Amino acid sequence: MNLSSLNFSLESASRAKLLSPRPAELITLPSYMDCHEHSYTQIVIGLKGLVEFEVSGVANVVGTGQGCVVTASTDHAFGSLAHQSDILVLNLPYPAEDDSLILQKINELSKMDIYFQLDSSIQKLIDMLVQEIRSSPNDLLLSRACSDTVLALLLHHISAFDVHRRESRFDLEVVDRYIEQHLSRRISIAQLAGSVYLGESQFHQLFKEQVGVTPHQYVLKKRVDLAKTLIEQGRFSLGQVAELTGFSNQSTFTHTFSRLQGVSPSQYRKRFYR
Template sequence: MSKPINKGTDERANLLSPKPAELVTLPSFMDCHDHQYTQIVIGLKGTVEFEVSGKGNLVGPGQGCVVTSGNDHAFGGVIGGSDILVLNMPPPKNDDPLILQKLNQLALEDTYFQLDGSIQKLIQMLSVEMQASPDDLLLSRACNDTVIALLQRHMLNYEPSKKESRFSLDAIDRYIEQHLSRKITVAQLAGSVFLAESHFHHLFKSQMGITPHQYVLGKRIDFAKSLIEKGQYTLGQVAEFTGFSSQSTFTHAFSRLLGMSPRHYKKTHNVK
């Protein structure tokens, strides 16, 4: 006996699933994330900066990169409105794993690639059609299938001078100072210096000796101390200004790091 189909569940799954192919305009700031599916990114207009597994590079029109599933990466537009074509690959199936095996192998050998002129023209034509009909799922699927089928036969060696991964403590400090009153994630810190999250975390800990989370917490406590010493704010306001979710959370963190409560610290500095 066949199981009943839950249409609501299927519809929600479809809404959460990425389109097979989509056009994306990237902002000038960096973002960082990962996803549980392989993705191919091809530049259409402008210049995009990518970092995948610690390998940074610029991607222009006709160039691209492969991001395998679960591999966190940083990306952002560099010049003007940077447009990209994104091909989202489905999870591998037992009956047809060949294409994803090839792509995963490709990513190990050449994360970045250059396409020849013939497939670039085809991609531009498909992009124009997709731009005219952004909600056409059949067109999106056809674009994905067509480009994937031709991709490996039209790839060229791509060996420009690769950008070195950047670790600027000044840039990290500026980002923290600008966002200290709110939650700051490791992914956001990584994006502030154009690095993928896992690479940033490893690099930060190896150079600073502490985790990014510990560093941000130290910054919050240092700022809290300066606010308390000014004597212009209540401890509740200090907790809010320094990004703690509550005064009790602030008190616990402050006491653990300094060995005294914020109230005691206030008294030691003769603040009423």
């Protein structure tokens, strides 16, 4: 290998290391349901509040001292049920040889019990570790030590708790309700999928089959329909209408409205106010 190739390899490795998730992370979850997957296994432990999780069709509420296993490439939806919900996330992206046995045992655990309950002694230890992470959030060595300690103890001191299987199905009423509540903001396909506990690709396919248009087209129509109502009421400027209906700017709003309605927003307004 020549010097330039070696430098490129080192730079690539450094970038990959920087992009890799930290071994242990403290995260505050949003109040809306989100949905995604990733190429590595995660252990999620509740610290504060209540979090609703759905992993592979199995749903449960995770509170303080409870948790779940999300294995690599598994669709999962999640969202806070409280004003603020904090979780500890242990990421197992690229196990070294000495980690492979732990990862194997964690994967085996998830096949039996996706959700688990910690005993009181482990909860106290985790509280202490979390305080250390909060005081030194950029200490990678501390993050790794926390992850290793908790993982080793989990294999001996957890127990399953009751879960219920949520039937993954397409429910347009739920999707509509989510859209109506968030229409003034950006709405991603992952968020819509999470609202009905479906993976993003499965949701997109079911939506197109049952509604006849893509989720993106459906949301755009909802935005324009609301814009028409606001224009007819005459209480807002066109710039305000664009903002209230979730368009990034007035130019995008005008272009989309004109394409779907055949007239511009200003022309549409002249039908009611001259």
